Amino acid sequence: MSDDTIRLATIGRILRRRRRLLTLLTVVGALVGYGTSVLFPPRYTASAPVLLSGQWEERELLTQVEIATMSAVVDRTAAALGWKGVSGSELRERVSARPTDGNIIKISGTADTPERAQRLADRTAREFVAFAARLTGEGTDPEAATGAEALRRKVLETDRRITELAEAADPGRTVESVQARTTLAKLLTALETAMKKLDEADPANGRTGMVVMAPADRPTGAVPPTRPQLIAAGALLFLLSAVIGHLAAARVNRRLRTEPEIAAALGSALLGTVDVPGGRGAHGTAGGGPRAWTRRLLGVDTRWDLPTPRTSGDEAGRRVRYRRVCARLRDQAPGPRRLLVVVPDRDETARRAAGQLLAEAGGGLPGDPAPASGGYPLLRVVEVAVDRPMVPDRGTESGAVVVLSAGHWTAAELGGIAEACADSGHDIVGTVVAGAVRARPARAADRPSDTAATAPAAPGRTTGEPE
Numbered sequence: 212m213s214d215d216t217i218r219l220a221t222i223g224r225i226l227r228r229r230r231r232l233l234t235l236l237t238v239v240g241a242l243v244g245y246g247t248s249v250l251f252p253p254r255y256t257a258s259a260p261v262l263l264s265g266q267w268e269e270r271e272l273l274t275q276v277e278i279a280t281m282s283a284v285v286d287r288t289a290a291a292l293g294w295k296g297v298s299g300s301e302l303r304e305r306v307s308a309r310p311t312d313g314n315i316i317k318i319s320g321t322a323d324t325p326e327r328a329q330r331l332a333d334r335t336a337r338e339f340v341a342f343a344a345r346l347t348g349e350g351t352d353p354e355a356a357t358g359a360e361a362l363r364r365k366v367l368e369t370d371r372r373i374t375e376l377a378e379a380a381d382p383g384r385t386v387e388s389v390q391a392r393t394t395l396a397k398l399l400t401a402l403e404t405a406m407k408k409l410d411e412a413d414p415a416n417g418r419t420g421m422v423v424m425a426p427a428d429r430p431t432g433a434v435p436p437t438r439p440q441l442i443a444a445g446a447l448l449f450l451l452s453a454v455i456g457h458l459a460a461a462r463v464n465r466r467l468r469t470e471p472e473i474a475a476a477l478g479s480a481l482l483g484t485v486d487v488p489g490g491r492g493a494h495g496t497a498g499g500g501p502r503a504w505t506r507r508l509l510g511v512d513t514r515w516d517l518p519t520p521r522t523s524g525d526e527a528g529r530r531v532r533y534r535r536v537c538a539r540l541r542d543q544a545p546g547p548r549r550l551l552v553v554v555p556d557r558d559e560t561a562r563r564a565a566g567q568l569l570a571e572a573g574g575g576l577p578g579d580p581a582p583a584s585g586g587y588p589l590l591r592v593v594e595v596a597v598d599r600p601m602v603p604d605r606g607t608e609s610g611a612v613v614v615l616s617a618g619h620w621t622a623a624e625l626g627g628i629a630e631a632c633a634d635s636g637h638d639i640v641g642t643v644v645a646g647a648v649r650a651r652p653a654r655a656a657d658r659p660s661d662t663a664a665t666a667p668a669a670p671g672r673t674t675g676e677p678e
Contacts (some may be wrong), residue, residue, distance in 0.1 A: 217577060228515035235509065236449045244445025245438070253433035256321045257328040259336035263314040263418035266324050272310040278346075279308040279318055279339045287338045292330065306335050315424070325430045332427035340421045370402045461516045467625070468618045474642045476625040477613055482641035483536045486523045487563045487616075488650030518620050523648035533571040536643055537587045540572075540612065543640060548588040551611040551637055553628065556594045560616040564645035565592045568614065595631060597624045605636030614643045 226233065243512065278284065285306055286299035305321040318339060320331030367593060373395050436444065467473050474481040478483065508511040540550065554561045572587040590612070595602055597620065602611070611632050615625075632639050 216402055221458070221461075222454065224321050225454055228513065229453075229457065229510060231508070231510040232240070233453055236453045237446045240445040240447070240449025241442045242445070243449070243668075244442040247445065248438040248441045252323055253437060254321050254323060254329040255325045255430040255432075256319050256434050257325070257332040257427040257430050258317045258319040259332040259427040260311075260424040261316045261318060261336050261340060262422050262423075262424050263316065264659060265314075267314050272314070272316070275316055275343070276308045276310055278343065279316060279335070280306055284335065286340050287342070288331070288335045291334050291338065294327075302331070305331065308339075321434065329427045329429045333423075336423045336427075340423060343555065370399060373399050373402070377436060417627050464516065465621045466618050467620060469623060470617070470623070470642075470644045473615070473617060473620075473625065473644055476622040477629045477639055477642050479613070479629075479639040482612070482643050483532060483537050484644045484646060485532045485536065485564050485567070486529045486648040487560050487567070487645050488523055488648050489563065490531070514618065521648055523650055529648075530567075530571065533567050536568060536641075537572050540588050541586050542643065549608045550588045550590050550640065551603070551608045552590050552592040553611050553613045553632065554592060554594050555597045555615050555620060555624075555628065557597075558616055558619060560645045560647050561614045562594070564616075564643065565614045568643065595628060597628065600628045600631035602628075602631045602635040602637060607639065608642035611637035612641050612643060612645050613639055616645045616647070 262277075265270070267275075280303065282299060282303065285303045288306070289297060289299040289302050307321075308318045310316055317330055318336045320328050320335055322328040322331055448580070452665055467476060470481050470484060503512070540548075552565050554565050569590050569592060572590050591608065593603060613625075613628060613632075629639060
């Protein structure tokens with residue numbers, strides 16, 4: 212897996228073989244999402260449109276947006292609402308504004324209830340319109356407004372007086388009257404120009420007119436993320452994290468999978484590969500106690516990254532493989548010989564293979580009509596802890612045979628077993644790799660034989676001893 216490309220088949224294998232664990236993690240993620248939604252209650256947002264009369268450039272609209280959310284407007288809104296425990300600084304985080312098409316600014320307010328969100332948006336819009344009117348001078352300076360109006364009346368009065376003088380003057384009979392009428396016309400033109408400029412300078416005639424187009428609509432749904440979204444996001448996050456964690460662990464996995472790699476790590480020759488039929492016990496790890504029970508309940512007692520066990524042949528074909536291993540051991544040193552069969556602990560497949568090897572080397576299985584041919588070495592099975600391997604000292608044995616399954620142990624762990632064998636005076640004469648297979652449905656007459664063949668070997672048992 213460390214060098215393989217991640218394919219959909221790999222993801223499917225994780226989902227299939229870790230479905231209980233993934234289901235549990237998904238439920239935990241959903242509960243975490245629900246807890247997050249409780250800690251962060253839902254929020255509702257309402258918007259009130261404000262219309263700006265006249266022609267406005269984009270930068271001017273952006274200026275008005277900034278004014279709508281400035282502290283002067285929001286503080287007045289907070290004072291008008293009078294919500295307990297809510298200050299202007301807190302409201303600034305809940306109020307926003309944005310320009311839209313048609314010189315319209317939408318002022319939005321966010322609160323924990325739809326009613327409050329609606330009131331916040333409406334009040335902020337009204338305070339913004341009032342504040343903008345004060346900035347442009349509409350109704351904010353009574354003295355200035357009174358002076359401008361008095362000046363306008365004075366100009367109109369002067370204009371009327373000039374018109375009356377022009378009409379009362381001698382209509383062009385003398386040179387003086389013509390000059391007077393010309394002077395009065397020029398004064399009238401100047402007054403009209405001044406009046407026009409005064410009207411243009413009047414803020415009431417500019418582009419400062421703003422009006423709240425309509426009250427904010429009461430929101431019907433909370434703003435994202437809502438409670439269902441948080442629950443779904445938590446479940447999906449935990450599920451993806453679990454799948455990615457499995458893939459990452461498989462990427463850095465350094466367990467040996469091929470027979471040549473295993474034999475090289477132990478520094479011995481490969482005697483052969485044998486098949487071990489069975490269900491969960493053949494693929495998983497042995498053990499008891501609450502921890503092992505929990506692992507079996509969650510479905511993590513079996514390796515997910517191992518390939519699906521292939522379908523094996525019949526019992527006779529599987530026994531041929533064991534007898535070939537025994538024959539190779541016999542050929543290495545003809546004559547009576549004792550060997551130590553070393554099996555790593557927590558390797559149920561290897562334990563079953565050692566039991567079958569022990570039965571074949573002991574002269575056949577109980578109930579067989581024709582026992583196996585003699586001359587096989589006498590075998591004694593021992594289990595060693597991989598983390599701290601300890602092999603019995605050499606006695607009458609002339610070597611050791613390591614039986615293990617592929618894909619469970621690293622090169623360092625197998626090197627520790629080899630060193631433990633060397634320290635105890637045992638030379639590793641060969642390695643047997645056991646693989647889990649799916650047995651074909653057997654006939655009724657063959658079932659007792661198949662059950663006996665796959666019985667795990669008891670530690671310390673020797674060929675020829677009674678069971």
